[in-house]
Amino acid sequence: MSGILYGIGLGPGDPELMTLKAHRLISNARVIAYPAPDTGPSFARSIASDFIPAGIQEIPIIVPMRVDRFPAQRIYDKASSEISTVLKSGEDVVVLCEGDPFFYGSFMYLFERLSGQFPCEIVPGVTSLTACAAQLQRPLTSRTDILTVIPGPLPNDEIRTRIDNAQAVAIMKVGRHLARLKALLSDLDLLDKAGYVERASLPEQKVSRLADLDTDTAPYFSTILIYKGDEAWTLPPSFSS
Structure with missing residues (x-):
């Protein structure tokens, strides 16, 4: 049995705008992934930080925040490979996403790579x-x-x-x-x-x-x-x- 891939909408930034379902899944997570810039903290992680259990496995997806184009396909290929390894072991992966995962959300790029191989669940968020x-x-x-x-x-x-x-x-x-x-x-x-x-x-x-x-x-x-x-x-x- 493989793990489940969860795409969690966190809302626009105020942690109180997270849904109860998002809070429950994050609070019980054993592995989380989230987008992060190459300099500075992850905004997605900061929204959920008070609810992330201590000592769990974290997979930051480093996305350069620059005007010029960067190899986005390579970044999401690498992240999908890391997440795939965890899912194959039977562990769920909770992916944090600002706003809603399917409204300009970075999670969609992981979904298109992994949804055909693993069960996925999308938790919508306040846009x-x-x-x-x-x-x-x-x-x-x-x-x-x-x-x-x-x-x-x-x-x-x-x-x-x-x-x-x-x-x-x-x-x-x-x-x-x-x-x-x-x-x-x-x-x-x-x-x-x-x-x-x-x-x-x-x-x-x-x-x-x-x-x-x-x-x-x-x-x-x-x-x-x-x-x-x-x-x-x-x-x-x-x-x-």
Whole structure:
């Protein structure tokens, strides 16, 4: 009997937003794996750190956080091989993933390599989109509105086309593209409809109307939410954070 591969969604960062199931599986884990940068601590591990049992086996998946491309396939091949060895021994492996495992989650690359060989279970997590909407105090979308999720690094023409065809828009992975995105949304006359959240649910989170944001740089974990549908939803006039 092989072990079970668990993909655990941890939510956006606040440990209290983890599900009870995620908490139970992590608290009883004997082997965990998680993405980690080549410098600094793992964000995924830090979310779950209070619930990780002492002395268990840990498999950090080192993913370089750089602008230039890195050999991602090789990284996930290596991690899958390490995890496969543990699963073949009959031990379960709990893989920690920020947000939700199947929403821009790194776990999906392990899943596509291992799911045909071992039993897998996915534990969904609170996504950054819903966490950001909660902090902005404005619903994401409703009824027949179309919600479009756009990666910030896409070129302006493609972003413009996708915004034109949607009533609600989430722009993720804003980071170093913030100034360009602000200029584009200003050109589309959408600044007043756009809210900005960085590091949602964490103590250092920042929440603002995009028009009021006084910087042109943003961390990787930052999101812009726009609503331009028929509902009379507006952003609060100001935010305390």
